[in-house]
Amino acid sequence: MNGLEKGVRMTESTPLLTPKRGNDDVPCLCSQRWLLAYVGCFGCIMLYSARTNLSVAIVCMVNDTETNSTSKMSEHAEFYWTKGEQSGILSAYFYGYIITQIPAGILASRYGGKYVIFIGMSIGSIASLLLPIGARTSIYLVYALRVILGVSQGVLFPSLQSMWGRWAPPLESTKLTAVCYSGNQFGNIATFAISGFMCEYGFDNGWGSIFYVTGGISLLWCALWYITVASTPAEHPRITKRERNYIISSIGEKQETPPTPWAALLTSPATWACLIAQVCANWISYTLLTNLPTFLKEVLYFDIAENGLLSSVPYMSQAVSGVLSGQIADFFRSRQYLSTTATRRIFQTISFVGAGACLIGTGFVGVEHRYIPIVLLTLAMGFVGMASAGYIVNTVDFAPRYAGILFGITNAAATVPGMVAPLVAGALTPNKTQEEWRNVFYVCAGFCAIGIVVFATMARGELQPWAVDRVEVDVGEEQEAPGMSDRSLDSKDKLDTKAMIGTSNQL
Secondary structure, three states: OOOEOOOEEOOOOOOOEOOOOOOOOOOOOOOHHHHHHHHHHHHHHHHHHHHHHHHHHHHHHEOOOOOOOOHHHHHHOOEOOOHHHHHHHHHHHHHHHOOOHHHHHHHHHHHOHHHHHHHHHHHHHHHHHHHHHHHHHOHHHHHHHHHHHHHHHOOHHHHHHHHHHHHOOHHHHHHHHHHHHOHHHHHHHHHHHHHHHHHHHOOOOOHHHHHHHHHHHHHHHHHHHHHHOOOOHHHOOOOOHHHHHHHHHHHOOOOOOOOOOHHHHHHOHHHHHHHHHHHHHHHHHHHHHHHHHHHHHHOOOOOHHHHHHHHHHHHHHHHHHHHHHHHHHHHHHHOOOOOHHHHHHHHHHHHHHHHHHHHHHHOOOOHHHOHHHHHHHHHHHHHHHHHHHOHHHHHHHHOHHHHHHHHHHHHHHOOHHHHHHHHHHHHHOOOOOHHHHHHHHHHHHHHHHHHHHHHHHHOOOOOOHHHOOOOOOEEOOOOOOOOOOOOOOOHHHOEOOOOOOOEOOOO
16 A cells, blocks of 8 residues: 555544445344344333333322222222322432433443443342332332432443444444334333233232332343443454444544543533433423323323323334434435434424424313323324434434543433422422313423424534544554555655544544
């Protein structure tokens, strides 16, 4: 190869080199990066099962004498918690969850997401298993166990995002993360669909079995996670050389750990666009996650078995929408129909507009047409699912090296709705009327409007200058620079030993 002399020092400043083309023979669905997506999806299922199970269980745990309950349901109810106490218990998870968001991103970047996730999820599984014992001992133990569960499970998403910054080739990032994070919805589906029946027919007075089953399966997942995944492609013992080289050449190998550019990171418009979009989207998600069974009970008068099943339907729509949006978005980007910035902004805007409109409509349909709100909520969550091609994957676009830290920051801020939304919903619905619940949905629509304005104007899809990887590589006399095998440099491209050659995963 002419044009590169021995001893060239390569750093990254401008996108002069591109990843090697012709990767059609690189394995896909049975590859290690897709295995990470599948196992990660199962982990998200476990997290959301543990997070959501109390939302259904509390309906049959509490003896609510103010509402019409079936005799069977009253037999299962063991506790006399007030509405304020119930809202506080549902919020307690998020007080713990917010603590570990930023530390998890930093630890995963430094020590590897595999180990951070394994330790955190193992502790969370044990906390879930202990909750029935704690509930029968003291309400304060319930608070404590939910906080511990939140602290331990708070490591999952920042650590996963950090791993995807090292595992996801740029033009596969949306569909890989969409499949992985679709577990959030499948966790809700499984929990809502099964928990209602377990409340009535399960062991340990029905509701207790919910926590034993989810906690036990979560422990089994922890073992599966430890055996099957690695923090980076270079560390994986079973990855093929072809796949490893494909991922590294697409993303750019990270050989050093420079100081985090905190000032640039925290002042970047791209960071703030993701943060505000996630806060707004999470207000909707957490409002429904913690209060949907209560809404179906208080306003639409569904019994516990129907309640759990119908509560799961909107999340099926969200899961399907999320996976499809990821595929469609990457198709548009790979064919260059849309830039990454345009793709993220368009999908997220449609998500907010559709969700807000459907939620407002839900508040105007009463019990006489009680299946129409189910349809509207299903459509709303379908629109929410489109965020898989919006803010959810966006940090991997503009700062893959710092994706875990960034997601920790944005998810920490976006945990606040999890603490506040149940309390707001409880305060807005003291009399449990349809008109009061309408105000809950108005608040959700207001957050959608804020998200549209901010994300549609500030989001970025391109690699930001402060996030460019700096890698030094010695190129020998007969070696080619990574990604340059499909082209050669003529004499006018000859570089001396002080030349600056840029590499990046900018799309």
